[in-house]
Amino acid sequence: MSTLYVSPHPDAFPSLRALIAARYGEAGEGPGWGGAHPRICLQPPPTSRTPFPPPRLPALEQGPGGLWVWGATAVAQLLWPAGLGGPGGSRAAVLVQQWVSYADTELIPAACGATLPALGLRSSAQDPQAVLGALGRALSPLEEWLRLHTYLAGEAPTLADLAAVTALLLPFRYVLDPPARRIWNNVTRWFVTCVRQPEFRAVLGEVVLYSGARPLSHQPGPEAPALPKTAAQLKKEAKKREKLEKFQQKQKIQQQQPPPGEKKPKPEKREKRDPGVITYDLPTPPGEKKDVSGPMPDSYSPRYVEAAWYPWWEQQGFFKPEYGRPNVSAANPRGVFMMCIPPPNVTGSLHLGHALTNAIQDSLTR
Numbered sequence: 001m002s003t004l005y006v007s008p009h010p011d012a013f014p015s016l017r018a019l020i021a022a023r024y025g026e027a028g029e030g031p032g033w034g035g036a037h038p039r040i041c042l043q044p045p046p047t048s049r050t051p052f053p054p055p056r057l058p059a060l061e062q063g064p065g066g067l068w069v070w071g072a073t074a075v076a077q078l079l080w081p082a083g084l085g086g087p088g089g090s091r092a093a094v095l096v097q098q099w100v101s102y103a104d105t106e107l108i109p110a111a112c113g114a115t116l117p118a119l120g121l122r123s124s125a126q127d128p129q130a131v132l133g134a135l136g137r138a139l140s141p142l143e144e145w146l147r148l149h150t151y152l153a154g155e156a157p158t159l160a161d162l163a164a165v166t167a168l169l170l171p172f173r174y175v176l177d178p179p180a181r182r183i184w185n186n187v188t189r190w191f192v193t194c195v196r197q198p199e200f201r202a203v204l205g206e207v208v209l210y211s212g213a214r215p216l217s218h219q220p221g222p223e224a225p226a227l228p229k230t231a232a233q234l235k236k237e238a239k240k241r242e243k244l245e246k247f248q249q250k251q252k253i254q255q256q257q258p259p260p261g262e263k264k265p266k267p268e269k270r271e272k273r274d275p276g277v278i279t280y281d282l283p284t285p286p287g288e289k290k291d292v293s294g295p296m297p298d299s300y301s302p303r304y305v306e307a308a309w310y311p312w313w314e315q316q317g318f319f320k321p322e323y324g325r326p327n328v329s330a331a332n333p334r335g336v337f338m339m340c341i342p343p344p345n346v347t348g349s350l351h352l353g354h355a356l357t358n359a360i361q362d363s364l365t366r
Contacts, residue, residue: 002038004075005045005059011173014072016203017166018058021076021159023199038079073104073163080159095153099160102141107167110138115170129243135171136251139184146186150193157194165194169207177212183251275299280307287315339365 004022006015019040026037038060045059059070060078069075114135142164145152152160172181172191181188194200195207278301282291290308297304313319325332339361 003041003045003061004038004079005041005043005057005061007057008042011170012057013166013169014056015058016169017072017162018060018075018079019203020162020166020199021079023202024157024162025079025081072166073100076159076162080162092153092158096158096160099152100163103160103163103167106138107142107164110135111167111171115175118174129240129247132175132244133247135175139187142187142190143184146190151190157197157199161190161194165191165200169204172209173207174210177210179248179252181209183248183255185255277301277303279303284308286311288312337365 004018006012006018009015022038022040044057045061056070058072058075059068060075061068069078114131117131142152151157152164168187168191172188176184176188192209195204275298278297278299280290280303282294284290284307288308289312
């Protein structure tokens with residue numbers, strides 16, 4: 001019978017990853033490796049029985065003298081019913097491999113770097129703003145992808161979701177307070193959806209998100225009183241808090257801005273009102289020049305523009321060929337003006353070019 005060795009610590013996320021994969025194996029068609037469901041053991045395996053000293057938990061033993069596999073990624077892949085395939089064939093398998101690799105190489109280091117100092121398990125050698133900035137950079141691809149997807153690959157949880165959720169258990173439990181979760185709204189929605197699945201709940205129980213106050217189990221006890229801080233230390237901490245607040249405000253503003261490529265909502269078009277027929281109502285005797293000193297209407301109206309002009313043109317003699325001279329045979333004191341119209345082409349037929357070009361030239365000449 002196969003045996004799964006896991007850590008008994010409630011926050012050991014690699015072991016939790018293997019246990020949740022085993023739950024999915026029980027609910028599915030069986031483990032991806034084809035073996036029976038393993039027996040869970042909360043103690044490390046004896047060193048004498050392992051082919052490599054000592055194995056990293058979780059570790060899976062196929063049987064006495066059988067296959068030994070250790071590490072969360074390999075063990076979860078064997079216990080998951082569909083392996084790395086997932087729904088959708090090869091495309092989904094590639095997505096699963098992509099996000100599993102991202103969880104192992106990007107999410108886990110950033111999550112541990114931001115959480116372990118807050119729990120007092122590691123000395124805070126880095127600036128808190130830099131640590132949270134690294135976690136934010138790791139969450140950004142997830143936030144963008146989950147904006148249009150429920151899960152990381154397909155329409156149901158896969159190994160990709162399992163790897164990413166377990167990698168982010170510590171930040172959601174001990175670091176990401178409500179304002180931070182509002183910044184990473186899509187990641188939070190996906191995380192809560194996953195941990196509420198029956199297979200996740202069977203292992204994790206009710207996951208309580210960080211409320212902003214450190215749990216009592218992680219508060220400094222009376223046996224380790226804090227040393228009084230110097231003025232320089234207090235000043236440095238005040239600068240760090242100020243930088244952290246500015247960083248959180250910047251992240252919130254970036255989250256509210258539309259992502260690149262998304263179209264901005266168009267402003268509502270104003271309804272156009274029909275101004276009706278605008279006419280020229282100023283009294284103008286026939287043959288007198290039209291009064292154009294006043295403001296023009298906002299919209300074009302032929303009745304306004306063309307009114308009262310034609311009688312004035314006739315009175316000025318604009319339509320007489322002997323304009324400016326007593327008769328047609330008399331010489332024009334202004335000289336001769338001539339505009340040549342090109343002849344038809346070789347076919348001898350007029351075409352549209354003659355109608356457009358020559359008509360404009362003729363009107364200008366007249």
